Amino acid sequence: MTGRTLRLTSRMRSRSAPTGRRKGTTPKVVALGGGMGLSASLAALRRITGDLTAVVTVADDGGSSGRLRDELGVLPPGDLRKALAALCGDDDWGQTWARVIQHRFQSKGDLHEHAVGNLLIVALWEQLGDHVQALDLVGKLLGAHGRVLPMSAVPLELQARVLGHDPARPDDVDTVRGQATVALTPGEVQSVHVVPHDPPAVPEAVAAVLDADWVVLGPGSWFSSVIPHLLVPELLDALVETKARRVLSLNLAPQPGETEGFSPQRHLEVLGRHAPKLALDVVLADEAAVPDREELIDSAKQRFGAAVELAPVARPDGTPRHDPELLAAAYDRIFRMHGRIGPWR
Amino acid sequence: MTGRTLRLTSRMRSRSAPTGRRKGTTPKVVALGGGMGLSASLAALRRITGDLTAVVTVADDGGSSGRLRDELGVLPPGDLRKALAALCGDDDWGQTWARVIQHRFQSKGDLHEHAVGNLLIVALWEQLGDHVQALDLVGKLLGAHGRVLPMSAVPLELQARVLGHDPARPDDVDTVRGQATVALTPGEVQSVHVVPHDPPAVPEAVAAVLDADWVVLGPGSWFSSVIPHLLVPELLDALVETKARRVLSLNLAPQPGETEGFSPQRHLEVLGRHAPKLALDVVLADEAAVPDREELIDSAKQRFGAAVELAPVARPDGTPRHDPELLAAAYDRIFRMHGRIGPWR
Numbered sequence: 284m285t286g287r288t289l290r291l292t293s294r295m296r297s298r299s300a301p302t303g304r305r306k307g308t309t310p311k312v313v314a315l316g317g318g319m320g321l322s323a324s325l326a327a328l329r330r331i332t333g334d335l336t337a338v339v340t341v342a343d344d345g346g347s348s349g350r351l352r353d354e355l356g357v358l359p360p361g362d363l364r365k366a367l368a369a370l371c372g373d374d375d376w377g378q379t380w381a382r383v384i385q386h387r388f389q390s391k392g393d394l395h396e397h398a399v400g401n402l403l404i405v406a407l408w409e410q411l412g413d414h415v416q417a418l419d420l421v422g423k424l425l426g427a428h429g430r431v432l433p434m435s436a437v438p439l440e441l442q443a444r445v446l447g448h449d450p451a452r453p454d455d456v457d458t459v460r461g462q463a464t465v466a467l468t469p470g471e472v473q474s475v476h477v478v479p480h481d482p483p484a485v486p487e488a489v490a491a492v493l494d495a496d497w498v499v500l501g502p503g504s505w506f507s508s509v510i511p512h513l514l515v516p517e518l519l520d521a522l523v524e525t526k527a528r529r530v531l532s533l534n535l536a537p538q539p540g541e542t543e544g545f546s547p548q549r550h551l552e553v554l555g556r557h558a559p560k561l562a563l564d565v566v567l568a569d570e571a572a573v574p575d576r577e578e579l580i581d582s583a584k585q586r587f588g589a590a591v592e593l594a595p596v597a598r599p600d601g602t603p604r605h606d607p608e609l610l611a612a613a614y615d616r617i618f619r620m621h622g623r624i625g626p627w628r
Numbered sequence: 629m630t631g632r633t634l635r636l637t638s639r640m641r642s643r644s645a646p647t648g649r650r651k652g653t654t655p656k657v658v659a660l661g662g663g664m665g666l667s668a669s670l671a672a673l674r675r676i677t678g679d680l681t682a683v684v685t686v687a688d689d690g691g692s693s694g695r696l697r698d699e700l701g702v703l704p705p706g707d708l709r710k711a712l713a714a715l716c717g718d719d720d721w722g723q724t725w726a727r728v729i730q731h732r733f734q735s736k737g738d739l740h741e742h743a744v745g746n747l748l749i750v751a752l753w754e755q756l757g758d759h760v761q762a763l764d765l766v767g768k769l770l771g772a773h774g775r776v777l778p779m780s781a782v783p784l785e786l787q788a789r790v791l792g793h794d795p796a797r798p799d800d801v802d803t804v805r806g807q808a809t810v811a812l813t814p815g816e817v818q819s820v821h822v823v824p825h826d827p828p829a830v831p832e833a834v835a836a837v838l839d840a841d842w843v844v845l846g847p848g849s850w851f852s853s854v855i856p857h858l859l860v861p862e863l864l865d866a867l868v869e870t871k872a873r874r875v876l877s878l879n880l881a882p883q884p885g886e887t888e889g890f891s892p893q894r895h896l897e898v899l900g901r902h903a904p905k906l907a908l909d910v911v912l913a914d915e916a917a918v919p920d921r922e923e924l925i926d927s928a929k930q931r932f933g934a935a936v937e938l939a940p941v942a943r944p945d946g947t948p949r950h951d952p953e954l955l956a957a958a959y960d961r962i963f964r965m966h967g968r969i970g971p972w973r
Contacts, residue, residue, distance in 0.1 A: 350737075350738075353737070354735045354736075354737035354738065354739060355733065355735055355737075355739070379755075379756075379765070382755055383748070383751055383752055383755050386751045386754060386755050388700065388747075388750075388751070388754075390699045390700055391699075392695075392698070392699035392700075393695075393699065393738030393739070394699060394700070394738070394747070399747060399748060399751040402739070402744060402747050402748075403728070403744060403747075403748060405733075406728055406731045406733070406744040407728055409731060409733075410724075410727055410728050410731050411724075420724070424769070
């Protein structure tokens with residue numbers, strides 16, 4: 284076992300493009316999410332597999348992405364850009380272009396806070412008329428260690444049922460519209476849905492999920508980055524039907540607004556409520572973020588039929604961020620312990 | 629002669645990067661200008677040399693470039709972007725990225741008419757803190773057949789002395805500020821200067837001119853794209869001192885505003901007035917754009933010591949634009965007929 288892992292690790296740290304890998308030696312992994320959580324997931328997974336696909340939410344409506352949606356009627360590119368940057372090549376070229384696409388203009392004018400990569404991705408969409416081809420081209424520019432796909436080619440509006448969104452009416456449940464607003468509500472999010480209600484999935488994302496060895500959900504903003512994938516019917520079907528093993532990676536801390544005061548079990552409950560048919564194989568959590576281990580184990584087993592793996596995955600400096608090396612070690616152990624017998628297909 | 633030309637031509641049309649050329653077989657050419665004129669010049673010259681450097685004006689203050697100057701205090705990137713696009717690689721990759729950097733957003737919002745390449749170049753300047761390194765990186769992205777340099781690293785304001793800028797005072801000479809305004813004046817431009825008056829040249833541009841076999845000035849907007857290079861003292865010195873042969877390519881028609889009603893001779897006169905010490909080897913003009921051949925020959929000889937070459941270089945469809953193939957054939961003939969004996973250094 285150790286021998287194989289070492290080989291994988293050293294090969295993955297080399298600069299060889301994913302297309303250059305030999306078949307049968309590396310797991311096919313699909314990571315679903317958005318924002319910083321997905322970037323953490325990708326920074327970890329790129330260390331242990333050469334066959335990595337990110338499937339990204341398209342419900343963002345804040346910041347640079349939100350302005351681009353409003354002005355040009357396009358998909359929000361921000362989370363796609365961050366995922367691409369997280370997968371950039373190890374050499375000067377890849378790292379320079381990653382810095383450039385992450386660069387934000389600072390001014391007192393129209394361009395203030397626009398991220399250059401957002402503008403570039405949108406221009407490619409407009410020029411090529413194909414979301415996936417355009418993102419593949421940016422991936423090629425960056426020498427990316429993996430592929431980045433939107434979950435849907437339709438920009439989505441996230442809506443939430445929120446208890447006490449208006450502090451003056453703490454017992455009322457309101458519908459709150461827009462990811463940026465949902466993320467910051469002072470109320471308690473009960474459930475989320477997307478508009479349009481039945482968005483088509485990107486076929487390449489469905490195919491990647493169905494063909495994967497491992498699917499990784501989370502970490503990330505629970506209602507606005509993790510759960511939205513389950514609201515795209517074709518993608519949810521693929522997640523339910525795939526032969527891949529499924530890992531859910533819990534957050535290190537509740538998120539003010541979205542999941543204020545949520546226990547790990549509560550995170551599982553709300554996710555399960557949005558996808559009652561979804562089974563999971565493993566729930567990964569940081570030991571230090573789990574106040575009641577037994578309760579989490581019970582909840583994971585009853586709700587999803589999943590085992591719980593506890594591992595130190597937070598940065599040693601105490602910030603509630605995942606450490607890429609530690610998260611990679613945890614995924615590597617999970618893939619080996621819960622994987623199929625024998626080499627990857 | 630024919631054998632060598634054929635070899636050069638076929639090699640130049642191949643995808644081999646300029647750095648891959650053998651020394652001694654291809655002339656080192658520097659083209660100076662801006663805007664569409666420089667693009668035409670580069671589209672022609674890339675066909676006949678593998679060692680091509682564009683030196684570009686930085687006095688543009690209109691359109692997307694002007695807004696970026698105002699908002700971010702940067703060099704105007706537009707003419708640099710156009711030159712890079714004109715040099716893009718022949719393959720799908722190069723051509724796609726050239727289309728992307730030329731792409732302009734269309735909206736009713738802040739991004740309307742901004743060219744993506746302008747935003748990308750500015751982001752690279754801000755990220756790398758080095759104008760030349762940033763432009764070289766875009767050139768590498770495009771697989772460019774040559775190098776693109778700004779004439780100065782300082783954004784310049786073009787100012788003009790114009791007779792009758794205000795039609796109500798046709799006999800008054802006013803100072804008109806800004807390239808966009810000068811280009812459209814209804815008056816008669818007498819002379820131009822730049823502010824600051826003594827801008828530093830980009831050292832790489834000076835070195836390229838001093839090391840060239842051929843320097844090509846024009847075609848292009850006479851007062852705002854061609855003459856400005858002569859207003860950068862170090863660059864003018866290099867143009868005067870270089871051992872390179874110098875070609876001036878005249879425009880196919882006077883430009884409404886800038887050079888309305890100007891004869892070919894008048895174009896030479898105003899250029900000479902801005903650079904009295906500059907000698908030229910060849911003045912290239914389209915036969916159909918020269919009403920009085922003898923007068924042009926006299927003027928070129930007296931003012932610059934130059935021979936006149938007449939060649940059909942306009943597009944066959946009658947638009948006053950240079951045809952890249954015909955212009956390339958004309959430069960090729962000039963380089964052979966007026967060049968040094970023997971192979972290029």
